[in-house]
Amino acid sequence: MSERSYAILGTGALGGFYGAKLQKAGLNVHFLLRSDYEYVKKSGLLVESIDGDFTLTQVNAYDDVAKMPQCDVVVVSLKTTQNHLLPQMLPPVVKENGVVLVLQNGLAVEEEVAKIVDNVTIIGGLCFLCSNKVAAGHISHLDYGQITLGEYAANYNPMGITPRMQQIADDFTNAGIAIELTEDLLLGRWKKLVWNIPYNGLSVILNARTDELMANMHTRELVEQVMYEVSAGAKTAGRVIAESFIQTMLDYTVKMKPYRTSMKIDYDERRPLEVEAIFGNPLRKAEAAGVDLRLIRCLYQQLKFLDMRDG
The missing domain is CATH 3.40.50.720 (NAD(P)-binding Rossmann-like Domain)
Incomplete structure (x- = not known):
């Protein structure tokens, strides 16, 4: 032992x-x-x-x-x-x-x-x-x-x-x-963001569990678009995320038990949100490389508003 x-x-x-x-x-x-x-x-x-x-x-x-x-x-x-x-x-x-x-x-x-x-x-x-x-x-x-x-x-x-x-x-x-x-830890961190950014952000903004986000065609499409934008952010760091990985994350979430994300729990409990680590840092890294992640920036700005208003 x-x-x-x-x-x-x-x-x-x-x-x-x-x-x-x-x-x-x-x-x-x-x-x-x-x-x-x-x-x-x-x-x-x-x-x-x-x-x-x-x-x-x-x-x-x-x-x-x-x-x-x-x-x-x-x-x-x-x-x-x-x-x-x-x-x-x-x-x-x-x-x-x-x-x-x-x-x-x-x-x-x-x-x-x-x-x-x-x-x-x-x-x-x-x-x-x-x-x-x-x-x-x-x-x-x-x-x-x-x-x-x-x-x-x-x-x-x-x-x-x-x-x-x-x-x-x-x-x-x-x-x-x-x-x-x-x-490659950095690749691993960007791959984790493929899940964390869309589901944590949208669960708070739309007041929804993971299963609800996946059951609606509009939010499912939005989740996928955000995932591809995370992949574009990873490329600015020289890391490539395969398209198959994005599909795997979507399939994995469909099979998951209905889940209230950690950020949604924090929001519901009136605790500070991890906006900077999950959204702000990737945005700034991509921006420094000349790439604007517009959907992620939109989520970031909405979450900053909610965090400051309700925190």
């Missing part, structure tokens, strides 16, 4: 689910919590999952990173709207020559981490997970769960499959989490 220790910064629907699976598999996991801290410290974590329900009765729970031990792997599973806290949170908890595993949506998130900590390996993780936090210490896993891992290097130069990636992959695989390794 691996002796690597893990810290979970952000024990919500995503960090709580993956962290709980790692602990269930016997790994040493430490969880940073906010509103759920008292409850989880006393009662543990409950995970209802399509893979089987389980409860962790005892959890290493903390309400302050200063109280956490330094860990080999620090999993950043906060919403990107909280990334302004990372300069205070990351340095105390990650070991020298440790790993920061960034399980966040959007583009350029690893660049932010690289400015905060050095002498660490930064790995990006793209999570294909349908999971919600339904109550304090209670996570409901509805579907999927695969993570695509890729190692970060300056300017997102492709790193291939590295030993550190393989070590983390082995830990997650042993915990029953499906892992895919990518040689």
